Structures are given as structure tokens and as C-alpha cells.
Amino acid sequence: xxxxxxxxxxxxxxxxxxxxxxxxxxxxxxxxxxxxxxxxxxxxxxxxxxxxxxxxxxxxxxxxxxxxxxxxxxxxxxxxxxxxxxxxxxxxxxxxxxxxxxxxxxxxxxxxxxxxxxxxxxxxxxxxxxxxxxxxxxxxxxxxxxxxxxxxxxxxxxxxxxxxxxxxxxxxxxxxxxxxxxxxxxxxxxxxxxxxxxxxxxxxxxxxxxxxxxxxxxxxxxxxxxxxxxxxxxxxxxxxxxxxxxxxxxxxxxxxxxxxxxxxxxxxxxxxxxxxxxxxxxxxxxxxxxxxxxxxxxxxxxxxxxxxxxxx
Amino acid sequence: xxxxxxxxxxxxxxxxxxxxxxxxxxxxxxxxxxxxxxxxxxxxxxxxxxxxxxxxxxxxxxxxxxxxxxxxxxxxxxxxxxxxxxxxxxxxxxxxxxxxxxxxxxxxxxxxxxxxxxxxxxxxxxxxxxxxxxxxxxxxxxxxxxxxxxxxxxxxxxxxxxxxxxxxxxxxxxxxxxxxxxxxxxxxxxxxxxxxxxxxxxxxxxxxxxxxxxxxxxxxxxxxxxxxxxxxxxxxxxxxxxxxxxxxxxxxxxxxxxxxxxxxxxxxxxxxxxxxxxxxxxxxxxxxxxxxxxxxxxxxxxxxxxxxxxxxxxxxxxxxxxxxxxxxxxxxxxxxxxxxxxxxxxxxxxxxxxxxxxxxxxxxxxxxxxxxxxxxxxxxx
Numbered sequence: 001x002x003x004x005x006x007x008x009x010x011x012x013x014x015x016x017x018x019x020x021x022x023x024x025x026x027x028x029x030x031x032x033x034x035x036x037x038x039x040x041x042x043x044x045x046x047x048x049x050x051x052x053x054x055x056x057x058x059x060x061x062x063x064x065x066x067x068x069x070x071x072x073x074x075x076x077x078x079x080x081x082x083x084x085x086x087x088x089x090x091x092x093x094x095x096x097x098x099x100x101x102x103x104x105x106x107x108x109x110x111x112x113x114x115x116x117x118x119x120x121x122x123x124x125x126x127x128x129x130x131x132x133x134x135x136x137x138x139x140x141x142x143x144x145x146x147x148x149x150x151x152x153x154x155x156x157x158x159x160x161x162x163x164x165x166x167x168x169x170x171x172x173x174x175x176x177x178x179x180x181x182x183x184x185x186x187x188x189x190x191x192x193x194x195x196x197x198x199x200x201x202x203x204x205x206x207x208x209x210x211x212x213x214x215x216x217x218x219x220x221x222x223x224x225x226x227x228x229x230x231x232x233x234x235x236x237x238x239x240x241x242x243x244x245x246x247x248x249x250x251x252x253x254x255x256x257x258x259x260x261x262x263x264x265x266x267x268x269x270x271x272x273x274x275x276x277x278x279x280x281x282x283x284x285x286x287x288x289x290x291x292x293x294x295x296x297x298x299x300x301x302x303x304x305x306x307x308x309x310x311x312x
Numbered sequence: 313x314x315x316x317x318x319x320x321x322x323x324x325x326x327x328x329x330x331x332x333x334x335x336x337x338x339x340x341x342x343x344x345x346x347x348x349x350x351x352x353x354x355x356x357x358x359x360x361x362x363x364x365x366x367x368x369x370x371x372x373x374x375x376x377x378x379x380x381x382x383x384x385x386x387x388x389x390x391x392x393x394x395x396x397x398x399x400x401x402x403x404x405x406x407x408x409x410x411x412x413x414x415x416x417x418x419x420x421x422x423x424x425x426x427x428x429x430x431x432x433x434x435x436x437x438x439x440x441x442x443x444x445x446x447x448x449x450x451x452x453x454x455x456x457x458x459x460x461x462x463x464x465x466x467x468x469x470x471x472x473x474x475x476x477x478x479x480x481x482x483x484x485x486x487x488x489x490x491x492x493x494x495x496x497x498x499x500x501x502x503x504x505x506x507x508x509x510x511x512x513x514x515x516x517x518x519x520x521x522x523x524x525x526x527x528x529x530x531x532x533x534x535x536x537x538x539x540x541x542x543x544x545x546x547x548x549x550x551x552x553x554x555x556x557x558x559x560x561x562x563x564x565x566x567x568x569x570x571x572x573x574x575x576x577x578x579x580x581x582x583x584x585x586x587x588x589x590x591x592x593x594x595x596x597x598x599x600x601x602x603x604x605x606x607x608x609x610x611x612x613x614x615x616x617x618x619x620x621x622x623x624x625x626x627x628x629x630x631x632x633x634x635x636x637x638x639x640x641x642x643x644x645x646x647x648x649x650x651x652x653x654x655x656x657x658x659x660x661x662x663x664x665x666x667x668x669x670x671x672x673x674x675x676x677x678x679x680x681x682x683x684x685x686x687x688x689x690x691x692x693x
Contacts, residue, residue, distance in 0.1 A: 001386055002314045003614035009313065064313060196688050211691040216684035217677065223687055224631045227611075228604030235607055238315045245603075252600040300596025301589060307599060308577040308586065 003231070009065060012054070016069050019045055020076035026190075026278035029077040029148065033281075036142060038117050038150050039079040043099050046086075055090040063087060063175070067182040067237035071230075074186030077281050079149065081114045083179025087237075089122055091175045092164055093132050102135075102154050103176055105293055113288060116142035116152030122172060125158045130172035133161030147288040148281050173302075174242050176293060177250035181233035184253035184289050188226050188260045191282040195219070195264040198271070198279075209267070218263050225256035244306040251299035254290040261286050321390060328369075328394045335363055336401060344399040345656045347522025347665060354438060354480040357403030361435025364402070371409050371433045378417055378425070379433045385616040389609075393567040400563075404439060404477030408432040411558035412439050412485055416504070419543035419551050424504065428483075438479075442472040442486035442505070442529060443552075449474075450678050452487075453496045453549070457531060459488035459503065461545075464538045466490070466503060468511070468531040478514055478527040481507050486536075487552060490545050500548040504540045511535060521667050556674075557622040565633055565669065566605040569640040572662045573598050576640070576647055579658075583647075591647070598639040605629070605636035624687040627679040634669040634676055641666035 005013060023042045032039055046052050055066035066087040073082040084101040102118035107126045112118075118140055123131040133139075133156050145151035164172075196219060199210030209215060232252050236245035261283050265272045272279045290296065317325075337343065343352045364370040373388035374380025392410075395402055402409075413432045416424055431437040448455040457470030468488055475484075484505045491499035505512070511534030517526040543551045577586075577595055585591045608629040615625055644659035644666075645652045652659040670676040684690045 001317065001610065001614060001617075003611045004618075005313055196690070200689070200691065208691050211693050213681070213684075213693055216688075216690050216693075217680040219688055219690065220680040220683035221631070223683055224608075224628050224635075225604075227625075227628050228608055228632055231607030231611060232600075232604060234313055235315050238313065244599075247596070248600050248603045251596060252604055255597075255600070297593055300600070301592040303596035303599050304577070304586075304592035308574075308581070308595065 005068070008060065009068065012051075012061070012065055013068055013072060015049070016051060016072050017076075019049060019051075020073060020078065024073065024076040024078045026077045026281045029079050029281045030275065032079045032150075033148050036116065036144075036150050037079070038100050038114060042078055043080055043085075046080075047096070052086065052096045053090065055087050056094070056096075063091060063178070064234060064238045066090070067178060067234060070179055070182040071186040071189075071233070074183040075190045076186075077190065077278075077285075083176075083183045084114075084122065087179040087182070088172065088175045089120065092122060092130060092168060092172055097132070098134075102140075102152075103172075103292075104154055104156055106156075106158060108292075108294055111143040111145070111151045111153045113149050113151060113292075115140055115154045116150040118152070118154055121154050121156050121161070123156050123158075123160060124169060124172050124176070126169070127158075128166055128169045129163045130168040131156075131158075131161045132164055145288075146284065148284040149288055151288075170243070171241070173293065174246040177246040177299065178233065178236045178242055180289060180292055181229060181236065181246075181249035181253040184257050184286065185226065185229045185233050187282050187285050187289065188222075188229065188253075188257055191260050191264045191279060191286065192219070192222050192226055194278050194282070195267055195272075198268050198277075215267055219267070222256075222260055222263055225252070225259060229253045229256050244303060247299050247302040247306055250293070251296050251303060254296035254299060257286040257290040258296075317386075321386060324387060325390050325394065328391065331367065332394065332398055332401075335360060336398065340399070340401075342656075345661060347525055348400050348403055349476050349479060349522065349524045351479045351524060353401075353403050354477070357401065357405050357438070358436050358480075360401045361403075361405045363435075365433060365435040370402075370405075370435050371413065373409070374413060374433075375417070378413070378429050385613050389564060389613045392564040396564050397567040397571050399568070404481070405432075405435060405437075406563065407441065407477070408437065408439050411555045414558055415485075415551060415555040416542065418554060419502075421539075423539065424542065428504065437483065438477065438481045439483050439485055440475050440477045440481040440507075440527075442475060442484045444474045445471060446473050450675050452552075453500070455487055455489060455500065457486075457488045458492060459490045459501060459536070460492070461490070461538060465535045466538060466541070468503070468505075468534040468536055470531050472529040472531075473517070473526070475527045475529055476525060478507075478516075478529070479524045483507060484512075484529065485555075487548060490548075494546065497549040499546050500552070501545050502542040502548040502551045503536050504542050505534075505536045506540070509534055509536050521664055557626070563673075564609060565666075566602050566609065566636050568662075569598075569636050569666070570602045570606070572644065573602060573640050575658065576643055579647060585647075594643050594646070598636075598643050601632070601636040601639040605632045608632045624683050627682045628687065630674065630679045631676055631683070637666035637669035641669075 054061045070082045089097040089101045097120040100114040101120045102115045105124040121133040139155045142152045232249040236242040236249040372381040372383035459466040459468045486503045486505040490501035513530040515528045519526045641663040644662045648659040
């Protein structure tokens, strides 16, 4: 048992922090959003620095370290499907896939994150076998979206591409949920950070609004939920075959995300809704992420089905 | 980060479960119906803790020089989980081991250590905690119970309230104000008061959460030997802060919640509700709250194992623990519906036990205050 990163993990974390400072950040996300684009340069930098294969680096690195990268990149507003590319696709297919990678669930039709530019799709057909699909430009169709990420429809069906073998369906759903929890975690942490900072500086009635207990208790409750998500996400990522733990992490994260959205916007007032303040980059993404795979309700039912289905 | 239990820890947990199988009496469920402060559970804790002591498990986390085994905080956490899981057969004696003993080790005189620590180690002494007063709850430093030194005794006047575990208690870990001129943190003194001292009277405060849960202690010229003072006179707040840092993670209450939730899922299945999406969602949501509480408590154990000073991680874990008990206990009533109206019914019993979660051992509001200032760095009001 050790709830801190060890030295090797810390070194990876610091390296990716440095890379994010150089290539990512809210300003970069806003710039890319204006062009409905994805971050090709950051993607190339991750591949070049060797981070793209961290999930496959056994015995030195694996999904836990990949989840740490996902959290960090999300916290720095990377405009990339970091969970899909760094964790889910390598774990499912055994190799790094050409990005952007789109995750598609046939049970939840509609546009998907990075579906606009995707070159690879991982498809959850709802059954026992997931599918890996190489996409050509004709397979994707951009959709105008306000959620601070490029979005599009991907033309795939239950027979597209190649099957990834027996059991790959449940594995895709599990690792997707782990990655989702890690992305939500980083995004929530950033939304909380910019909001706490705002309430320390914004003065009304002659004092910082962050000194009001009416706000302090709610921000503290946000911190409790973010820290819970952190522990659940990384504990799930460390499991060989996360099943229940993946559903638990995703459900906790998706629920927390909506509360974080409401509270951070409430406390930043009109300023938080503008494109001049960084909050919207993170808060709008929280909404897009929390809807995936059916959202918190579906994750919660999946917990019940996984944990207590036996004998029923 | 690394989340695996050692083989030794896993084996220890198995051994504990087997021990509990044989040691808990056949009427254990009935015995726990009125809550951990009842006469029956207080009496049983003396037998049970004696047997736990014989196994070397009661005070295993204490240093070897005080008869412990220098066990890791993880080992002690496993013990706490397994005990809470089945309804805390140690009764109030978990407090002795978790914080009263360690505080005596830190601040006690040689005589106090020689007297109290062996009693605790044998598992045959009951303590209660004399902190709250009618006018000093969350604002503990407003306490007014007065102690003045007369010769070799303190003469104590005042009252304590909401005191638990008074049934059969031998000693009270008592906070008094020894300097009548003092305010707030200054002038507080800790007394290790024998409950049979002249001038102490006890009244049960009847409460809906269980029998013998709350008491009022009246001190009417009570005479407590001066040798019972723990630490320097007037500097008791430092002693209390040390004790509270140990106390706040004491009970692994999620362990009981987790077991209860599994039983609720089983009860749902028996009622043909396993496919009901509303029930599934509620079970799933409660499971999230249980697991978040467990993980955040483990973070606190991890910090303690590393010898870190107490941080706001403790307060975060406490709030998550309350969310956990609320989620499970809400469901415990809703699932059984009118059946839960019967006193002692399974859902009712757990719900009643969990009712105090946000109040006991420091309210949620106090914990949120501390998270706001220590974790988020928000300015004081």
C-alpha cells in the first residue's frame, strides 16, 4: 500500500507537466476551439517523448502511469482524446493507434468526442467483442458544438473493422470508464483551482468572496468529491481487470462533475460564462465527459449488475 | 502508488474473521440492537477485549515498550475495519487503544503510564470522554467546567453533556478550566478522572438513537486527586489536539456500511427488485460513497504509516465517511419501507446507528471549515 507516487512515477509526472506547460493550457485550448481543431502538435510531442506507449511499458509502466498522464493532460486542457489514446486503445489493441482515437458506443448513438478528425475508432457493440476500425476521411463528419472539444459523427456499425477477441467488449467498457474518471478528475481539479483562485481575489462587500462560509463549505465539499474521484480512479487503474472499480470510479466522477460545474459557475458569476475567463474550457468539457457511456445513471446500474448480479 | 495488501495483512484479516466467528455470542445481534453504549455491550467488551489482548491484537499498534507489537497503522486499520464491520465488539475500548493510551504515553507521568497502560492492554477498563458541555459543542474551547486546586485535590464544578459509553465507565478523560480568568485555548487542563470520585453524578439523556447513548455528568465539588492531571496545568489544549488527531480516523465506519449495503442488495433480490433500475441506481450510488470513504480513509492511514503530521486529508475522509453512511442508511429505510418501523429491524438498526455520522467526533461543518482553510487556503471570515 502506498498512496503517493514513487520516484519513477513522479519523474514521469514531472516530465509530462513540463511538456504541458510548453504545449497545452487553457489559452491553447481556446485557440484550437476557435478553429474546431485538435492538437496535432501536442499529439506529436507525446509520441516523440515516448509517452504514447506508457500503458504498454510493463514492467516499468502500465495503465496506472497512463492514468496519471491522462489526469495531468486533462488538467492542462489538452485538446486530445487523452484517455482513448494513452490508456484505452493501447490496452485493448496492444499497440499505440494513430490519433485522434474516437470511442464509440453503439448503445449511445450520436456525435462523439474527436469524431470530427478521428483516424481510429474503438467500437463497443454492446456485446462480448469490441472492434477496432481504421477510419478514412469519408467516415467522419464534424458537428458544431459548444463544449470546448471537437465533436463529430463516425460512420461505424457492429461489423466495422476487426474484432479484438472474446472479452474485449467488457474490457473496452471498463478501461473506457477508468480513462473517463481520470479525465474528469484532471478537468474537475482545474475547474476547482481556477474557481478557488477567483474567490480569493474577487472582492465584494469589502472582502474576498472566498472568505464567506456560504461559499467555503461548498468549495470544501467539491474538494471532498475531487479527492474521492482521485483515489477511486487510480485504484481502478491499478487493477489488472477493473470491473466494478471502473464503474465506481466513473459514476463517482460523473456525479461530482455536475456538482463541480454548477458550483464553479455559481461562484464565478457572470465572468465564468465568458470566453475571457478560463473556467469555461474545463466546465464545458465536464458536461461532455459526464454524458459518455450513458452517464452516472448507467455507471451506477453497472455497479449493481457487476457486484450483486450473482445468483439473481 | 500501489494498492496491494501484503500476504501477511491478508492472512491477518482471515485470522480475525475466523476469531470473530468463534468469539461472538449467539445472541450478538440482539446485544447490539441498542447501540454500542448499552449495558450489555459494555459488559461484553470486557470479556471480548480480554481475549483480543490474549491474542496480542488489542494494542498491537502500540510501541513494544508499552506492551504493544509496533504493528503498522495498516494492520491496526484492518483490525478496526473487521471490528466495525460486525458492530464493534470492543465497545468503547477502541478509544482506549486509539487515542487515550497514546495520549497518556505522550503526556503521562511515569506513575500514570504504569497504572493506566497495563489496564488498557488487558482489555478490562472502560473510559468515557468528557468534552462537550451545554455551552461548548463545536466551539469546544468555550468550556466552563471549573477545577480549582485545593491541597492535593482538584475540586471540580460544572457539567458535561452528550457523553457516550458511561455505562460501567471506570475513568473519564475530562477537560476542565483550571484558571477561572482564562479564555479560549488557554487555561484548559486534562484530568484522568476516576468515575467513582465523590461528587460525580450521572444522568442518562434519553435519545432516539439508542439506549444509554447520551449522558450528562454533573460535578458538584467533585474531588479529583491532583495526581490525575495529564500534562501541565493550563496547557490541556495541546493534549486535546494531540488526542483528537488520533481520534478522528479511529472508527472505520464504512466497513459496517459496506457489509450492510451487501445485505441490502440481497434483501432487494429477495423482494424481486434486483432488476429495478431505481433500486440499482441507489445501490450503485451508495457503493460509490462507500468506496470513496474507504479509499480516502486509506489515504489517512498511508500518511500515518509514513509518520506525516495530521493534514486536512483527515477532514476530507471524515466528510466522505458521513456521505457514505447517509447514502447507505437512506436506502436501508427506503428498501424495507413500513417494515423498518419496527425497533431493531435490520434497516432501522443500521439507519439509527448511522444517524449521528455528521455530528459525532466533530461536525461536518467543522470539517468543512478545516478543509476550506487548510486544503483550499481560503481566507478566514
